[in-house]
Amino acid sequence: MNGTARHILIVGAGHAGGVAAATLRQAGFAGAVTLIGSEPYPPHERPPLSKELLAGAIPVEKTFLKPLAFYAENGIAFRPGETATAIDRAARRVELANGETVPYDLLLLTTGARARRLALPGADDRRVVYLRDIRDSLALRERLTGGPRIVVVGAGFIGLEAAAVARKRGAAVTVVEVQPAPLQRVCPTEIGDFMAALHRRNGVELRTGVALTAIEPDGDAVVLRTADGNAIAADVVLAGIGAQPNIELAQAAGLAVEDGVVTDEFGRTNDPHVFAAGDVTRHYNPLLGRKLRLEAWQNAQNQAIAVAKVMAGGDQPYAEVPWFWTDQYDVNLQIAGAPERWGTLVWRGGTGDKAFTVFGIEDGRPVAAITMNNGRDMRPARELIARRRTVDLARLADPKVKLQDLARES
Amino acid sequence: MAEENWVSVAKRSAINPGDVLGVRLGEREIALYNLDGEIYATDNLCTHAFALLSQGWLDGETIECPLHGGRFEVKTGKGLGPPINDDLKTYPVRVIGDDVQIRFE
Ligand SMILES: Cc1cc2nc3c(=O)[nH]c(=O)nc-3n(C[C@H](O)[C@H](O)[C@H](O)COP(=O)(O)OP(=O)(O)OC[C@H]3O[C@@H](n4cnc5c(N)ncnc54)[C@H](O)[C@@H]3O)c2cc1C
Ligand code: FES
Numbered sequence: 001m002n003g004t005a006r007h008i009l010i011v012g013a014g015h016a017g018g019v020a021a022a023t024l025r026q027a028g029f030a031g032a033v034t035l036i037g038s039e040p041y042p043p044h045e046r047p048p049l050s051k052e053l054l055a056g057a058i059p060v061e062k063t064f065l066k067p068l069a070f071y072a073e074n075g076i077a078f079r080p081g082e083t084a085t086a087i088d089r090a091a092r093r094v095e096l097a098n099g100e101t102v103p104y105d106l107l108l109l110t111t112g113a114r115a116r117r118l119a120l121p122g123a124d125d126r127r128v129v130y131l132r133d134i135r136d137s138l139a140l141r142e143r144l145t146g147g148p149r150i151v152v153v154g155a156g157f158i159g160l161e162a163a164a165v166a167r168k169r170g171a172a173v174t175v176v177e178v179q180p181a182p183l184q185r186v187c188p189t190e191i192g193d194f195m196a197a198l199h200r201r202n203g204v205e206l207r208t209g210v211a212l213t214a215i216e217p218d219g220d221a222v223v224l225r226t227a228d229g230n231a232i233a234a235d236v237v238l239a240g241i242g243a244q245p246n247i248e249l250a251q252a253a254g255l256a257v258e259d260g261v262v263t264d265e266f267g268r269t270n271d272p273h274v275f276a277a278g279d280v281t282r283h284y285n286p287l288l289g290r291k292l293r294l295e296a297w298q299n300a301q302n303q304a305i306a307v308a309k310v311m312a313g314g315d316q317p318y319a320e321v322p323w324f325w326t327d328q329y330d331v332n333l334q335i336a337g338a339p340e341r342w343g344t345l346v347w348r349g350g351t352g353d354k355a356f357t358v359f360g361i362e363d364g365r366p367v368a369a370i371t372m373n374n375g376r377d378m379r380p381a382r383e384l385i386a387r388r389r390t391v392d393l394a395r396l397a398d399p400k401v402k403l404q405d406l407a408r409e410s
Numbered sequence: 411m412a413e414e415n416w417v418s419v420a421k422r423s424a425i426n427p428g429d430v431l432g433v434r435l436g437e438r439e440i441a442l443y444n445l446d447g448e449i450y451a452t453d454n455l456c457t458h459a460f461a462l463l464s465q466g467w468l469d470g471e472t473i474e475c476p477l478h479g480g481r482f483e484v485k486t487g488k489g490l491g492p493p494i495n496d497d498l499k500t501y502p503v504r505v506i507g508d509d510v511q512i513r514f515e
Contacts, residue, residue: 019492045493047478052459065492297478301492325478327459332477375476379467 005105006031008311009094011084011249012110015297016278016304018043018065020108023308025074034077034102036084036094041134042068047297049137050161051327055168056141060134087253089271106311109261109269109276110304111246113295118153118239122215127222128237131158140238144169148235151175151224153212155182157326159240160195164328167202174205174232176224181208186324186335188342188360191370194351195328202329207232243295245280258282260293265317267307277307286319287386292338296324321382334375336382337368346397348377357381357403364390383407416504416511423508425449430473432464440501442510443484445471450484451503451512457489457496 008024010017013035021035021043037043044063052058061067071078086095093103115130117123129143130136140162144150147170152159155177166173175182181192182199199206211227215237224232245260256262256270260282267275267283276283278300282293299322306318322338342360349356357377360368365388369381380403384391387407395401417435425431425444432454433440439454441464452473454462461477468474472490474481480494487498501512 297493323479327477332461375461376465376467378476378479379469379474 005029005311007104008033008106008108009102009104010035010108010110011037011094012112012246012278012280013037013039013043013078013080014110014112014278015043015045015065015300016112017108017110019301019304020110020277020308020311021071021076021078022066022074023305024312025076027309027312027314029312031105032077033075034079034104035071036079036082036096036102038081038083039133040081042066042071042078042080044134045297046132047325049134050131050158051165053134053137054131054141054144054162054165060138063134084249087249087255087274089253089255089274092273105273107274108267108307108311109250109274109280110278111249111280112300113243113245113279115239116242116244118215118241120212120215122217122222123239125215125217125222125237127217127235128215128239130239131162132243140236143236144171147171149174149221149233150236150238151232151234153224153237153239154241155179155196155206155208156185156240156242157183157324159238160199161326161328162238162240163199163204164202167204167329172205173203174207174234175199176210176212176226176232177206177208178211179208182206186338187370188345188358190345190351191333191358194372195331195333198329198331243279245282245293247280250274250276250280258291262291263307265319266310266315267303267318268310275307275311277304283318285322286317287321287388288338292322294322294324294338296322298323321385323378323382330373332373332375334371334378335368336370336378337366337385339368342368344393346393348397348399348403349374359384359396361393364393366391366396377403380404380407415513415515417514418509418511419451420510421508422449422505422510425510428468430464430466430468432462440512441473442503443468443473445484449503449505449510451501451510452482452484452487453499456480456494457498458493463498 043065083097093101115132149172152175183192214225216223247257250261251257261276263283303318323336325334343362346359355374357371359366366384371377431442441454443450456475466476481490482498487500
């Protein structure tokens with residue numbers, strides 16, 4: 001289908017864009033590859049940005065997917081610091097902020113997502129910061145020295161990871177969350193409560209069910225006003241209230257967009273010359289039988305691989321059980337399945353144990369799973385979810401029954 | 411190789427086929443694998459971040475890290491793609507009676 005493409009242009013040089021460029025070459029694509037990205041850095045992974053990089057435990061280069069030289073060595077024209085401003089689909093070319101136009105035979109959009117901005121009076125204060133890219137991480141690391149008071153707005157993954165690092169670096173940390181427990185969007189309440197207890201044990205002041213109304217400057221600091229009439233003082237405010245996909249280019253070009261660039265399981269948009277991968281996509285997952293948008297390392301990595309192979313002439317869809325991890329203090333939590341509902345929970349071990357695994361069950365079928373310091377269960381758990389078959393719930397709850405045996409027999 | 415470079419690290423009978431066992435030798439964390447009766451040894455620490463591979467998933471001749479799913483070839487220590495950039499160190503193994511011994515340089 002795409003055997004005749006001579007020039008593949010990739011817009012967005014983050015995780016998915018970098019992986020796609022490398023995969024095109026691995027898959028034997030012999031035409032020209034151009035990789036354009038706004039950031040000054042080569043393609044890199046973001047998970048360390050709220051963990052090891054923020055903690056100062058690794059240098060920036062450790063986040064890079066490949067050393068900078070890799071791109072030239074593999075005939076990939078990598079252009080950091082360049083931003084695409086428009087797609088002319090009829091003429092098949094992309095305009096850059098510097099006025100240049102770049103033609104393409106096939107276009108891959110890997111523009112990712114950006115941190116959602118806090119919509120509060122006073123939120124434009126310079127002490128209100130976000131955590132999406134390397135510069136954000138390095139700047140926040142700087143601000144964490146000297147034991148400041150940091151308020152994290154939003155008890156999502158990035159906010160909680162940053163809270164954990166900030167505690168380790170000696171900051172006084174308050175987390176403000178409007179929901180009754182952390183991670184409500186993606187986890188059952190029991191897990192949210194477990195994570196809440198973890199943070200409180202580590203000295204975080206976690207305030208749930210609290211809405212903010214305004215941020216006011218107060219000398220060298222700011223004061224956050226809450227709907228219940230309280231005030232919280234902060235030297236730094238980290239807003240971790242989610243991400244929004246960078247869809248503007250696609251939207252302006254008339255591509256199908258639904259909170260994400262709409263693609264099928266091959267990464268194809270409604271224009272046969274335009275593909276998309278990573279955080280920016282709302283893609284069809286044949287295993288789940290629905291479209292979804294993910295913000296996860298696995299999706300950035302493996303969807304990009306699958307779509308690049310299709311662009312190089314392959315025909316295999318991207319069909320994996322969604323998978324995500326977070327590292328906070330000494331806890332590694334992994335989540336598989338991205339369910340719409342958690343349904344009935346089946347536990348192997350409990351939240352009082354050193355490790356546990358819990359399944360979400362719908363109609364007798366495992367649809368999701370969480371492991372806590374129990375990564376060994378993740379492989380068979382994902383297999384059980386992918387099978388979409390009913391399992392014997394009594395056996396699933398029996399820690400003496402091996403998950404891999406269940407995965408094999410069900 | 412001098413005889414004294416071989417160090418006993420575990421009992422052969424403690425590692426069943428298809429199992430991986432983590433052992434600690436001073437500062438070193440070593441993983442011992444039983445692949446169809448043959449014992450292999452690698453560093454136990456994943457080269458990506460801080461995880462013990464012995465808590466991971468041994469799939470044929472591949473060990474999968476429990477933390478972020480990175481994979482290595484047990485026999486060679488070769489990293490099998492992202493997020494792994496660096497290979498894993500492997501060690502020569504010999505079995506004397508029920509004694510598993512490995513050799514450090
Ligand atoms: C702090 C943080 C921690 C995370 N931790 C985890 C974790 O522990 N586990 C996990 O599974 N996932 C984690 N994630 C999620 C994971 O990192 C993302 O899903 C992944 O980075 C998405 O990759 P992407 O390439 O789709 O988007 P991005 O990595 O966001 O890359 C998009 C790139 O496109 C560029 N771009 C956008 N528009 C344009 C344009 N018009 N022209 C040129 N360039 C453009 C952007 O500058 C950016 O560099 C984390 C994310 C963050 C931010
Ligand atoms: S620590 Fe092993 S894959 Fe990350």
